[in-house]
Amino acid sequence: MKIAVTAQGPSLEASVDPRFGRCSYFVIAGPDGEIIEAIPNDGVAAGGGAGISAAQLLINKGIEVLLTGQVGPNAMRVLQSAGIKIYQTAVSTVKAALEELKEGKATPLSGATVGPHFGWGRGGRQF
Amino acid sequence: MKVAVASGKGGTGKTTVAVSLALALGGSVPIQFLDCDVEEPNGHLFLKPVYTREEEVTLLVPEIDENKCNYCGTCAKICNFNAIAVAGRKVLVFPELCHGCGACSRFCPEGAIREVPFRIGVVASGRAGSIEMVEGRLDIGKPLAPPVIKAVKKHAQPDKDVIIDAPPGTSCPVVAAINGSDFCLLVTEPTPFGLYDLKLAVEVTRELGIPCGVIINRSTSTDGDVEKYCYQEGIPVVLKIPFDQRYAACYAQGHPLVLKFPEWIPAFKELWQRIVGMVKKGV
Ligand code: SF4
Ligand code: SF4
Numbered sequence: 001m002k003i004a005v006t007a008q009g010p011s012l013e014a015s016v017d018p019r020f021g022r023c024s025y026f027v028i029a030g031p032d033g034e035i036i037e038a039i040p041n042d043g044v045a046a047g048g049g050a051g052i053s054a055a056q057l058l059i060n061k062g063i064e065v066l067l068t069g070q071v072g073p074n075a076m077r078v079l080q081s082a083g084i085k086i087y088q089t090a091v092s093t094v095k096a097a098l099e100e101l102k103e104g105k106a107t108p109l110s111g112a113t114v115g116p117h118f119g120w121g122r123g124g125r126q127f
Numbered sequence: 128m129k130v131a132v133a134s135g136k137g138g139t140g141k142t143t144v145a146v147s148l149a150l151a152l153g154g155s156v157p158i159q160f161l162d163c164d165v166e167e168p169n170g171h172l173f174l175k176p177v178y179t180r181e182e183e184v185t186l187l188v189p190e191i192d193e194n195k196c197n198y199c200g201t202c203a204k205i206c207n208f209n210a211i212a213v214a215g216r217k218v219l220v221f222p223e224l225c226h227g228c229g230a231c232s233r234f235c236p237e238g239a240i241r242e243v244p245f246r247i248g249v250v251a252s253g254r255a256g257s258i259e260m261v262e263g264r265l266d267i268g269k270p271l272a273p274p275v276i277k278a279v280k281k282h283a284q285p286d287k288d289v290i291i292d293a294p295p296g297t298s299c300p301v302v303a304a305i306n307g308s309d310f311c312l313l314v315t316e317p318t319p320f321g322l323y324d325l326k327l328a329v330e331v332t333r334e335l336g337i338p339c340g341v342i343i344n345r346s347t348s349t350d351g352d353v354e355k356y357c358y359q360e361g362i363p364v365v366l367k368i369p370f371d372q373r374y375a376a377c378y379a380q381g382h383p384l385v386l387k388f389p390e391w392i393p394a395f396k397e398l399w400q401r402i403v404g405m406v407k408k409g410v
Binding site: 043047048049050052053055056059060074077078079081082083 | 200203208209210212213214215217219221224270
């Protein structure tokens, strides 16, 4: 089982990044909490649909479980279609999030927690 | 002649200027007013046109034939706009992100993608007295303004004088609106923010090779910095509209300046003549 955690850095000690589509890194871990790899999220720079592109990336990587903060409706649709289980976490580090999951304390997520374009910052999108 | 009225930021009185120019000229020559501020068209509030035609603006977006698709993922990979995702045995299309480029259907190895029209806005046309008016409206939640702007501009007739009310800012919709104009009027305020945005707007017109002139709205004794900048850059300040409580009240009530204060009509007519002169001389 591969688990992805949205993070602000490429390590277990990194803080959890609450923004799914626009997180800095995806830390990919195995079932026992060991790091498999850390992938920088190219979608941070994407014009639109960052959540969709992030979801596609996780699908291509064969991720089964996602730990994150906020997921928009578009990304949610893609993740759910692929059968990825999503848990919302409020703990500070990647390591703590993985432990929380292992102990069965993580909160499952079944609907979008924010509208589209969350994490855009002020001003919204400009084409 | 085609003249675009733009401003680096919203709230400078751009529409007021565009409308006043149209009304001042409207009595004597055939004028077309194209409202290309498709995210917030408000020329109609001042001109009160009667629209007689409405056409939809659509974009061709992909539709997947699940019987032919083998979920290879090519379409998702090729799309630059994240408008398609392939999730296991499902292809998800997000038409509101699609730019209608056609790449996915061209590269699908199974021929499983068909293109279907998806509405993103409308173009309304009609008249406001002697002025022919065309207005574009982008549907709410649709991010792609340029196709609607281009649809509005298709109505421009070469034998008429055309005034384009461009969207505020300096992004793609602005470029789409002012591109191809003979001249661009940039409306600004004499404030540091106004000047900053004016500079950005000037860059855009220069990149497009469109000559421009500046109108200072709500002009006071503090115009100095804007004037200095224009002087240094060789951009003419073609009109100043002073700050006046009565004008502010007039805009707030949705009245065009030249209708409430007809003494401004000659100024706008002269402005037009001056632009014609500059365009002819190729300044
Ligand atoms: S490219 Fe064609 S065959 Fe491949 S996933 Fe997309 S629609 Fe299906
Ligand atoms: S038409 Fe272009 S933008 Fe639209 S989904 Fe296909 S590749 Fe993406």
